[in-house]
Each structure stands twice: as structure tokens, then as C-alpha cells.
Amino acid sequence: MHSRAERRLPPATAAGLAIATAALGLTGCAATPAADTVTVLNSATDTAEHTANQKFFDRCAKPIGLKVEQISVPADQVASKALRMASSKSLTDILELDGSELPQFAGTEGLRPLKDVGVDTSGFSGSATSLGSYDGTQYGIARSVNSLALIYNTKLLKAAGVTPPTTWAELKTAAKKMTHGSTYGMAFSASPNADGVYQFLPFFWSGGGDEAKLDNGKGEAALQLWKDLVSDGSASKSVVNWNQQDVNDQFVAGRAAMMINGPWQVPVLGAQKKVDWAVARIPVPEAGQDAIPPIGGTVMAVPKNEDRSREKNAGKILNCLNSQKNQLKWGESVNNVPTRAAAARAYAEQNPKLAAFADLVTTARSRTAEVGTRWPVVGDALAGAFQSVLTGRTSPEQALHRAQQQASTGK
Amino acid sequence: MSTFASTAPATKTSGSSAAPARAGSGTRRRGLLRWLFVAPALAYMALFFGYPLVRNIVMSFQHYTPKTYFTGEAPFNGLDNWRAVFSNELFAGSLWHTALFTAGSLLGQFTIGLALAVFFSRRFRLSGLVRAILLLPWLVPMVVSAVVWRRILDQDHGMLNSALHAVGLTEGGVPWLSSPGVALLSAIMVNIWIGIPFNMVILYGGLQEIPRELYEASSLDGASPWRTFRSITLPLLRPVVTVVLVLGFMSTVKILDLILALTSGGPADSTQTLGTVTYQLSFLQLDFGQGAVVGNVLILISAVFAVLYLRANRADFGKGQ
Numbered sequence: 098m099h100s101r102a103e104r105r106l107p108p109a110t111a112a113g114l115a116i117a118t119a120a121l122g123l124t125g126c127a128a129t130p131a132a133d134t135v136t137v138l139n140s141a142t143d144t145a146e147h148t149a150n151q152k153f154f155d156r157c158a159k160p161i162g163l164k165v166e167q168i169s170v171p172a173d174q175v176a177s178k179a180l181r182m183a184s185s186k187s188l189t190d191i192l193e194l195d196g197s198e199l200p201q202f203a204g205t206e207g208l209r210p211l212k213d214v215g216v217d218t219s220g221f222s223g224s225a226t227s228l229g230s231y232d233g234t235q236y237g238i239a240r241s242v243n244s245l246a247l248i249y250n251t252k253l254l255k256a257a258g259v260t261p262p263t264t265w266a267e268l269k270t271a272a273k274k275m276t277h278g279s280t281y282g283m284a285f286s287a288s289p290n291a292d293g294v295y296q297f298l299p300f301f302w303s304g305g306g307d308e309a310k311l312d313n314g315k316g317e318a319a320l321q322l323w324k325d326l327v328s329d330g331s332a333s334k335s336v337v338n339w340n341q342q343d344v345n346d347q348f349v350a351g352r353a354a355m356m357i358n359g360p361w362q363v364p365v366l367g368a369q370k371k372v373d374w375a376v377a378r379i380p381v382p383e384a385g386q387d388a389i390p391p392i393g394g395t396v397m398a399v400p401k402n403e404d405r406s407r408e409k410n411a412g413k414i415l416n417c418l419n420s421q422k423n424q425l426k427w428g429e430s431v432n433n434v435p436t437r438a439a440a441a442r443a444y445a446e447q448n449p450k451l452a453a454f455a456d457l458v459t460t461a462r463s464r465t466a467e468v469g470t471r472w473p474v475v476g477d478a479l480a481g482a483f484q485s486v487l488t489g490r491t492s493p494e495q496a497l498h499r500a501q502q503q504a505s506t507g508k
Numbered sequence: 509m510s511t512f513a514s515t516a517p518a519t520k521t522s523g524s525s526a527a528p529a530r531a532g533s534g535t536r537r538r539g540l541l542r543w544l545f546v547a548p549a550l551a552y553m554a555l556f557f558g559y560p561l562v563r564n565i566v567m568s569f570q571h572y573t574p575k576t577y578f579t580g581e582a583p584f585n586g587l588d589n590w591r592a593v594f595s596n597e598l599f600a601g602s603l604w605h606t607a608l609f610t611a612g613s614l615l616g617q618f619t620i621g622l623a624l625a626v627f628f629s630r631r632f633r634l635s636g637l638v639r640a641i642l643l644l645p646w647l648v649p650m651v652v653s654a655v656v657w658r659r660i661l662d663q664d665h666g667m668l669n670s671a672l673h674a675v676g677l678t679e680g681g682v683p684w685l686s687s688p689g690v691a692l693l694s695a696i697m698v699n700i701w702i703g704i705p706f707n708m709v710i711l712y713g714g715l716q717e718i719p720r721e722l723y724e725a726s727s728l729d730g731a732s733p734w735r736t737f738r739s740i741t742l743p744l745l746r747p748v749v750t751v752v753l754v755l756g757f758m759s760t761v762k763i764l765d766l767i768l769a770l771t772s773g774g775p776a777d778s779t780q781t782l783g784t785v786t787y788q789l790s791f792l793q794l795d796f797g798q799g800a801v802v803g804n805v806l807i808l809i810s811a812v813f814a815v816l817y818l819r820a821n822r823a824d825f826g827k828g829q
Contacts, residue, residue, distance in 0.1 A: 177791055180577040201794055207578035279664070289774035335663045337775040338685045352665070473793040484776040488688050506595070 134164045135410050138179055139193035140172035140395070149430050157417035163410055176201070183207060188400040190411040196228040196239065196396050197291070197476075200469040203231035209399045210234045214412030216399075217419075225436035227463040229396040237396030238415055240424055241433035243359045244390040244457045245299055247380065248366070251373045253280070253354040261377035262355075265322050268380040272331035275354035282331040284344045284353035287323065287487055289480045292340040295391055296357050297323070297483050299379045302389040302462060308475050309467045311482070311501040318382060320486045320493035327487055337487050348372065359393070360454045363432040376453040392461035394433060434458045471504070478504040561807065568800040576796070589797040593789075599802070602780040609696055609781055610760045616700035617756060618749075621707025626741070628708075629715040639712075646705035654769030657698045661685050688778035691771055695779050699766060707752055714748030715741070747821070754817040762806055782806050 130136050135158065141147040147169055154165035168189060170178045176198050182188045183205075194202060202208055211218060211229075218226065218235055222242075229237030249261055257275045262268040272282030286292045300323065301308075306316030326332040333339075339347070341358060348356045349369050357379065366374055379388040397418075399411045417423065421443075424435035428444050434455045435441050445455035465472045478500035485491045491499070568589050570582040593599050624642065628635055645653065660667045661684035669681040684694040718741065726736045742749075764783035767773060773780040773788070780788075782802055790799025 173791075176574075176794070180574055180794075184577040184580070201574050205573075205575040205578040207575075288772055289777070290772045333664055334683055335686045338658070338771060477788065477793070480774075481777060484774050488686070488776045488778075490688065490776050503597070506592075 129404075130166065131164075132406070133162060134166055135191065135407070135414055136189040137165060137167045137191040137193060137397075138175065138182070138189040139167060139169055140175050141167060141169045142171055146431075153418060153423060153427060154414065157414050157423070161413055163414070165414065183400070188402075190399065190402065190407050191414065192398045192400055193395050194237065194398060196237070196242075196392070196394055197464050197472055199229060199237045199396055199398065200231045200465045200472065202398065203234070203236045204470045207401055208236045209401050209408055210236060211238060211399065211412070211415070214399050214408045214415075216412045216415045220438060221436050222438050222441060222459055224392045224458060224461045224463060227466045228392050228394065229398075230463075230466070231469060237398040238419060239394050239396045239436050240418055241428040241431060241435050242392050242394040242458055242461070243361060243433045244392055244454060244461045245296060245357055245359050245379060246390070246453050246457055247355055247377045248348065248358050248362070248374055249355040249377060250348070250351070250353075251375050257354075261375070262380045263378070264380050264384050265318075265382050268355075269322070269325060269329075269331065272326060272355065273329060276331045280352055280354060281333050281347075282354050283326055284332060284339070284347045284356040285323075285336055286339050286341045286344050286357070287336040287483055288338060288340045289484050290340070291476065293337075293483065294476045294480050295393060296341070297479060298462075298464065299357070299388055299390040301479070302391075303379070303381045303386065307467075308464070308472075308479070311475070311478065311504060312497045316482075316497050317493040320483060320496060323483060324486050324493065334487075337484055348374075360432045360434070360451055363451065376451065378453055378457060387460050388457065390457050390461050391464050392458060393464075475504045564800050564803055564807070567797055568804050570797050572796040572800070574794050582797075585797070589795075589801045593798050593801040598777060598780055598785055601777060602782050602785045603805075605692055605779060606761060606781040606783075608692060609699070609763070610757060612693075612696040613699045613703060613760045614753060614756050616696065617703035617707045618753065620700065621704050621752075622711050624704065624708045625711035625715055626737070628712060639708075642708060643705045645702050646709075650702065650765045651769045653702055654698065654766050657701075658685065658770055661694055661698075685771055686775055688776045691775055691778050695767055695770055698770060699760065699763065702766070703756060703760070707756065710748060710752050711745065714745045718744045750817060750820050754813060757813050758810055761809060782809075 137154070139150065141150045147167060150167060151165070154167070158165045172195065175194060179188060179192055179194070179202070188207075192202070192208075212235070216238060218229075218238060221238075225239050225242055226235060228239050228242065229235050247261065253275050254261065254271070257271070259267075259271040259274055262271045268283070275282040286296045297319065300319035301316050304315055304318040304322075305313075306319060307313050323332075327334055327336060333347075336344075341362075344353070344356050345358055345362045345365060347353045348358070349365065349372060351372060366372075379390055381388050397415055399408055399415070402408050418427070419437070421435075421437050421440045424437050424440045425443055427433075428435040428440065429448070432451065434451075435444050438459075441455050441458065445452040448455075464476070468475050481503065482493075482496040482500040485499075486493050486496045567582070569584055569586065570576075571585045571588070572582045576582045628639055648656075663669060663681040663683050663686050666681075666684065668684065669678070672678045672682065683690055685691050722740050722744075723736060726740055731739070762783050763781060764787055767779055767781060767784055768787070771779045773784045782805060786799050786802040786806070789795050789802060
């Protein structure tokens with residue numbers, strides 16, 4: 098693996114390298130990788146995803162004489178793995194984090210502003226820029242983003258004689274109409290973790306809710322809507338225990354006529370033959386308003402490195418990955434929307450079925466833009482609120498009041 | 509059981525053989541030699557148990573955040589973490605849930621495990637096969653069992669509700685995992701199911717060690733089965749019972765994966781335990797200082813039980829001599 102590099106170097110350096118490599122073998126893991134290798138920590142543990150990623154990395158690295166090595170761990174372990182690597186000064190050259198985790202890392206001052214490593218972030222959608230920013234500085238760049246939409250069963254809607262609902266009132270009527278037998282009109286995830294919080298946000302924000310001031314009096318309507326859907330039987334009481342995967346399973350099994358879900362379910366939906374589906378925007382409180390869904394996805398960041406040339410190499414790879422062409426191809430391979438505005442338009446044209454997602458991304462909002470590193474605490478408080486309302490423990494008003502207290506004393 | 513029976517006299521004799529005080533360098537050298545043999549074990553314990561323990565205690569008095577991993581700086585903040593954790597509503601709730609979960613699980617696992625062990629200790633056809641089948645829950649990874657149980661306990665389409673409905677026991681579906689009042693009970697139920705094999709196997713082993721003659725003697729004396737169980741089986745099984753209960757306690761009190769996969773602590777925080785709260789504080793909110801506080805509380809609780817266990821064992825040895 099080192100042979101090609103050594104041949105190009107003067108003998109002395111080569112010998113030095115050989116000794117260094119031997120020492121590396123002896124001391125174990127925490128050593129600097131070869132100068133022409135860019136290392137990446139990401140969550141591509143799935144073989145197909147890992148291979149697809151490698152293809153894009155190679156396409157960018159080969160022409161400039163570099164190699165890319167991926168270290169992939171399950172998504173929920175990326176942050177803790179990265180922290181462990183940071184404490185032993187062996188963090189990778191590129192760190193791919195979930196957008197909601199970026200502020201925690203940017204706040205450590207361990208990341209390099211992208212501008213400083215020559216990464217060009219012009220022409221990106223505003224929501225994608227805010228997803229990778231902390232305190233006004235961009236530390237992370239997203240190749241593609243996702244959001245949530247209303248996915249519906251076209252046959253069931255037709256049979257009930259309803260069109261895809263655009264307002265909350267229409268949503269309630271349509272869901273009620275399509276609830277009979279073992280089929281619920283509506284399905285969503287209200288689990289007490291990131292899945293449920295992500296799904297609650299489009300309702301909370303569209304209604305005027307504010308994550309920095311949970312009890313501003315406008316978030317209650319969203320809680321009431323969820324509560325109504327469950328208490329009149331249009332949605333299962335089990336939603337408090339369903340993650341986004343469960344919601345999709347219910348929909349595919351024909352037990353839900355409509356669901357809230359994201360474009361990452363599209364491969365599963367496309368592969369099944371039982372249910373015909375289409376995508377619509379998430380309903381809003383009043384006709385004519387814009388839905389405000391959350392923006393999600395991963396961002397790539399460059400940790401600070403004493404060897405600035407490694408940072409520069411990482412920057413070059415990031416620039417290439419985010420060329421319009423590469424973004425478009427990547428977006429199509431993972432069913433997410435490219436973040437360059439021009440690439441997003443091309444994506445919507447080429448994938449009319451997913452156009453709703455491409456539109457939503459332009460109005461979508463970053464979870465961490467307002468509260469930054471406090472997001473995990475605020476997210477937990479919100480989860481506590483909808484869980485206690487849906488299980489009938491408290492009223493929406495009390496729940497948000499308590500959530501605000503939790504969020505402000507939690508830190 | 510056999511280990512305890514054999515170690516007890518062994519330590520006693522080695523102690524008494526060293527006792528004859530012939531004074532002088534011989535005893536001292538022998539003492540030194542003894543320490544030399546113990547040293548590797550002590551070093552190992554200090555490194556792999558002592559160090560993390562001390563680190564965890566120190567960490568609970570520090571402002572330990574992601575930044576610490578990059579800069580190495582973790583400023584001390586006195587009792588701030590402790591105050592924050594103890595004033596967190598979630599903590600009090602989780603303490604109570606952990607107590608219920610542990611007590612309920614142990615009670616269920618132990619009584620059912622003991623009943624099965626006694627049942628299988630009489631020989632009959634296919635006993636081995638049935639015992640092997642009963643071991644299955646033990647072999648399945650915890651997360652897999654939890655995911656399967658999540659489906660079984662689903663309110664609308666779960667097998668358990670369908671079965672209850674079919675025999676006419678319940679009208680509507682029981683909200684096993686979707687009601688705060690029932691979810692903890694469901695989690696306990698699943699954990700009992702998971703823990704039965706362990707209890708059964710160890711207790712069955714213990715039962716095999718009880719000499720058959722005692723049972724013959726008691727039946728000649730005309731003792732009732734219940735009397736035999738109370739006067740012969742239970743007392744002779746006592747050391748094994750302590751082991752089973754203490755080990756069961758240790759693994760139950762810190763449970764995390766089962767609950768995360770089953771309910772994620774919900775609905776409405778009704779299944780939050782000390783384990784899930786530590787996880788939430790340390791790995792989701794990345795406040796390692798506060799996470800360490802809950803971790804310390806867990807260690808303290810375990811330590812109390814470990815000491816009780818050691819005392820109980822010492823009492824046993826005393827009686828044995």
C-alpha cells in the first residue's frame with residue numbers, strides 16, 4: 098500500500114517512512130496516515146452506501162494524486178468515536194457528522210472554518226448553509242439534505258374522494274374519512290427520541306412555535322393537532338412508540354393512508370408493489386402559508402490539524418464532492434436533495450416524484466440555527482412535551498410550559 | 509456452589525498454617541512472597557477497575573464537555589453537576605423506575621426460574637430437550653429480543669393482544685407499550701422472560717449438588733413435599749440463591765439496551781431508568797460530568813449490594829467451620 102509513494106521519494110525519506118510504518122505497527126492505532134491519504138470518519142456502515150461513497154471519493158481523489166480511506170461506524174456512535182479520536186489526537190481529516198451535532202463540535206474550536214481551507218460554499222441554498230454553520234461561521238458542508246413531506250396512498254385517497262390535504266383542518270377530515278377497519282388515516286412518529294422530534298418540528302414551526310422560547314403561546318396548536326388525530330382514532334395510539342421506520346412499515350402494509358416521512362424511505366417504497374404512493378407538502382395551519390419543515394442530513398467538516406497541508410487536501414476533496422455534477426449524482430444515489438440551488442432545480446426536474454422534497458428544502462429550517470449547542474436539551478424537552486400530551490398526562494399548555502423550564506434549567 | 513464450599517476451608521487452612529509464629533525472617537519472606545503472587549491481580553484491579561472508578565468520581569465534579577476532548581481542559585465546578593442532576597425531575601422518576609424494574613424483574617425471574625429448576629430436577633422423558641428450548645431467550649441478543657417483543661406487544665397488531673382477544677380476555681387492545689401506566693410493567697415482563705434461563709440453569713446446578721440421601725431420609729420420615737422443600741432444598745440452596753440474586757441485581761439495575769430498543773424511555777418518560785438517564789446525559793446531551801453523577805449513583809447502589817453479598821458469604825463460611 099505504501100509502495101507507490103515510496104518509489105517516488107528519495108531513498109532516505111523512504112527509509113524513514115519504512116521505520117515510521119514499522120513503528121506504527123508496534124504502537125498500534127494512533128499514528129498519522131500517509132501524507133497522500135485523506136481519512137474520513139462517517140456512518141456509511143451499510144456496504145452499498147460505503148461502496149457508493151468510495152466511488153465518489155476516488156473520483157475526486159485520484160486526479161490530484163490522493164487516496165481516501167473511510168472509517169465507518171454506526172450513525173449514533175459517530176460523535177462519541179470522534180471525541181475519543183480527538184482526545185488521542187488521531188481525528189480523521191474529514192469528519193462527517195449529523196447536522197444537529199455540528200454545533201457541539203464547532204463549539205469546541207476543534208474545527209477549521211471551511212473558508213480557511215479553501216472550500217467554496219457559494220451558490221448553496223440558505224437552509225443548507227445554516228445547517229453547516231455555528232455562530233455565523235460555516236464549519237460544515239452538506240452534499241445533500243433531506244426533509245419531511247406527506248406521503249399518501251393514492252388509491253385510498255381516491256376511494257375516499259379526498260385530495261391531498263393542504264391545511265390542518267383538511268388533514269383532520271381526510272384522516273378521519275380514511276380510517277376504518279385496520280387502516281388508520283394518518284401515521285407519524287412521536288417516539289421520545291430524534292425521530293419523533295424531527296417529525297414534530299414541521300407542525301410546531303409552521304404553527305409559529307419557537308425552539309428558543311417553547312412557551313411563546315404558538316406551539317400548543319401543533320400539540321393539539323397531534324392529540325386530536327390520536328384521540329379521534331385517525332392515528333394509532335402506538336405512535337408514541339413508533340420510529341420513522343415503523344411508520345413506513347405501517348404505510349407499506351396498507352395500515353396507514355397517509356404518513357409523514359422522508360425521502361430516505363423512497364427505495365423501500367419504490368421496491369414494494371402493494372401500495373401506490375405520491376408525495377405532497379406537509380399541511381399548514383391556514384391555506385396559503387408555507388410549510389416550515391426541518392432540514393436534515395450530514396455535513397462534512399475539517400478538524401484542525403497541525404499539518405496544514407492535510408487540511409488543504411481535505412478541502413480539495415470537499416470542493417470536488419460538491420461540484421454541481423457530483424452533488425446531483427450523489428443526491429440521486431441516496432434520494433436526498435442536492436444543496437447547490439442549481440443542482441436542486443435539476444434534481445427536481447429529473448425526479449418529478451420527489452419534486453415536493455426539493456421544494457421543501459428551500460423553506461426548511463435548521464434545528465440548531467437558533468439554540469446551537471443547546472439543541473439536544475431542547476429536543477429532549479420537546480419530546481417530553483408531545484409524549485405527555487399524547488398519553489393524556491398534561492394539556493398542551495402545561496406541557497410546553499414545563500418543557501421550557503426543562504430546557505432552560507437543563508444547562 | 510462447589511467453588512464456595514471448597515474455597516472456604518482452603519483459605520482457612522492457609523491462614524492457620526501461616527499462623528504458627530516461628531518468628532524471624534522465614535515468615536517475613538513468606539509474607540513477601542505471598543504479596544508477590546497477589547501483586548499482578550492487584551495491579552490489574554487498580555488499572556482496570558480502580559482507575560475508571562476514580563476517573564468517574566472526579567469527572568462528576570468537572571465541567572466535562574466535548575471541548576474537553578479537544579483541549580484536555582475540564583474545569584472543576586464543585587457540586588454543580590450533582591445539583592443539576594438531583595434537581596432534574598427525570599432523575600427522581602428514574603430512581604423510582606429503576607427500583608420497581610429491578611425488584612419486579614428479580615422477583616419474577618427468580619420465582620419462575622426456581623419453579624422450573626425444581627420441576628426439571630425430577631427426571632422424565634424429554635426433560636433435556638425442553639430445558640434446551642427454555643435456554644433460547646438467553647442466547648438471543650438483548651436488542652433482538654427487544655425488537656421482537658416490540659412487535660408482539662404492539663397495541664393494534666401485536667400477537668399478544670390478538671391472543672388475548674381470541675380467548676376473550678380483553679375487549680380493546682391493551683396499550684402494552686403506548687401507555688405510561690403499563691409500559692414499565694411490559695418492560696419488566698420482557699426482562700423476566702430474558703432472565704428466566706439464567707436463574708433456572710444456575711439453580712438447577714445447585715439442586716444437583718444436594719445429596720439425594722437427604723430426600724430419601726425425609727421421605728422416610730414422612731415429610732410433605734413442601735416441608736422437604738423448606739427444610740432441605742432452600743437451606744442447602746442458599747449460597748447459590750445469593751449468587752443468582754446478586755448477579756441478577758447487578759445486571760438488572762444498570763439495564764440500558766433492552767429499554768432503549770423497547771421504548772426509548774417513553775412514553776412520557778415512564779420507563780426512564782438510571783441507565784437510560786446516564787446514556788441520555790452523556791451520549792445525547794454530551795454532558796459527561798452530569799452523566800458521571802448518575803453513573804456514580806449506580807455504582808454506589810451496586811456497591812451496597814456487593815457488600816451485603818460479601819457479608820452474607822462470610823456468615824456462611826463461619827457456619828461451615
